[in-house]
Amino acid sequence: MACVGNARRFNQHGRASTQLARSTLSEPKGRVMLGERLPPARVSVLAAGARQQPRPWIQFDPEQIERSYNRSPFLVKHRLAERPQFMLPSLFALCRRMPTPAVKVRIGKIPGDADFDSSLHRYNHGLTLEDAVEHFEEREAYIVVYNPERDAEYRPVIEGLLGEIIVGIERLDPRPTWYSTYFFISARHAVTPYHMDREMNFLLQIRGHKTVRLWDPADATIMTQAQKDRLLSAEGEARPAYLPSFATKAKVFELEPGLGVHHPFIAPHLVTTGPELSISLAITFRTARSDVWADAHRFNHRMRRLGLHPRAVESNPAVDATKAACLRGLRGMRNAVRGGTEREGA
Template sequence: MFMSVAQLVNQWDTTNQWVAPDGLAAFASAYPGKPVGVQHLLHGHPLFALDALADLAARLPASHVEHSRGDLAIDQDPDGVTREALPVDEIVRTIADNGCWMVLKKVDEDPDYAELIDACLAEIDPVVRPRTGANMRREAFIFLSSPNSVTPYHMDPEHNILFQVAGFKTMRVFSADRFTLVPQVHQEAFHRAGGHRNMRFDPSFDAYGIDFVLAPGDAVYVPVKAPHWVRNGPMPSISFSVTWRSRSSDNDARLHRVNHRLRKLGIDPGRPGDAPRLDAAKVAAHHVVKGVTRTLRTLMGKKTARAAY
């Protein structure tokens, strides 16, 4: 007799955990600034079966689904990326043969998958909260990739744990604090203008990279804006990414937005970290300006509403 996804999930052994005990200790040894491999215990979860993921892809808003060909360069020009003209659920079901790469975004907005991200974050909260505060803007993503696909060199603005669910891949992760790898002006544009995640890559960067070879049951913690690229193995791959923001990642983004504005005015803002007190003053000023802006928008909205009434 056919069982629904909900029934399968209910049968899942709830004694399983997202993060294995040894993995939690490894995570604690590295968070928040260093990448580290951890282990998890849910790679057999029914929500990651292809049929369940195909159904999820079909019901997500179009803005939450991104896909392309997977035969990309490490430093791929975003303008050169092509897509297959297939329905998104069909891309999921044929991922072993269609040569595609796909990400399902913000799957935490789906109730079933929301429970998974909540469980993960609850387990690591005793490590996260004392060091970077309560997690903010929690999101989850599911990546599917055909054999030998490449995810180009890029960085992300969140703390991230990537859980390998099916297949094998190698993720090469680089230090987030090397300005030779990610120039300051790129970081400023990334935060201020929402620049594309893909970045220029030079083979000399590999001297600073750490390879994490991921099989089902393996995971890797990737710090905020730690550059990385991924090469899939000879089998189709499914990965689940749990991300969150923190006070420190929020302040880092604010600092780069202020520096971007100063640079546009012809002022050299200096390198983050060289003048901690000045950095803190810039962040505080950004908080004030954004707070005033929100208040003015609220007041203007009320005035508009009263005028319409």
């Protein structure tokens, strides 16, 4: 690979090139990755199952997908409220049998500009899962269930929905590589503070009302290229913060049961619930194309640390692919060196 060859040549010519190699080779820091990878064979099985579904649970408009997928948010219709697994007693039972780290609780009413990554801990206020479940509305609680697809009862249901998404986007984005799901169970007037995820998402409202504000990730007044590069590189560090000037730039979606909204790749968003209990399911996913974008952003971040000014990601697919290939090649070299060192010391 050309990039790997260049790195080797750089390493023969002194200090600056060594700094380049080390910077490019460093892995993203941060939290443990949730979710599951999707091998191609598994994607094929899920898609085949979705095609055999006589009546889809999610309704995708092919023209809307063609026009807006991963460009701008849009609404979808669904029938999830018909499923007994998505009713409150079933979800509370799920909360009780999931592993403790997979269920987080806090109070619902928090500032919209609160730090997203610390909000579950900061606003827990001593609330336990049992207390939240037994006195949910009285405590005005907010529960997040991480990866319910790991539960035996929920896995076939959620994988069926994932298969429908795979089929719905396959003309534009045919190679899903990873997914993760979350249930959000919220009391009245709860807030999910402003943040951006590192993938795409379909947020599906099952009960109650939700107001979803989404911002254009391509708007440099909301998130600069350097901020996006850092976001994709430093998963454990602070995400770009909300500013009051953002308020008028949001697209606002009012979700009722049976409606969902598509979040494009790393689109900033802020969510509030209405005056009653709310249940929603988020199906987040990555694809081969978004993986290229993510690695190109990581490459750019490393270049910026060297004082360079790389071309913006998504401005040229060939350049993005080259950056991603460089990063992956250098990462592979480092892993090979580490593996060899471990074998020598064994």
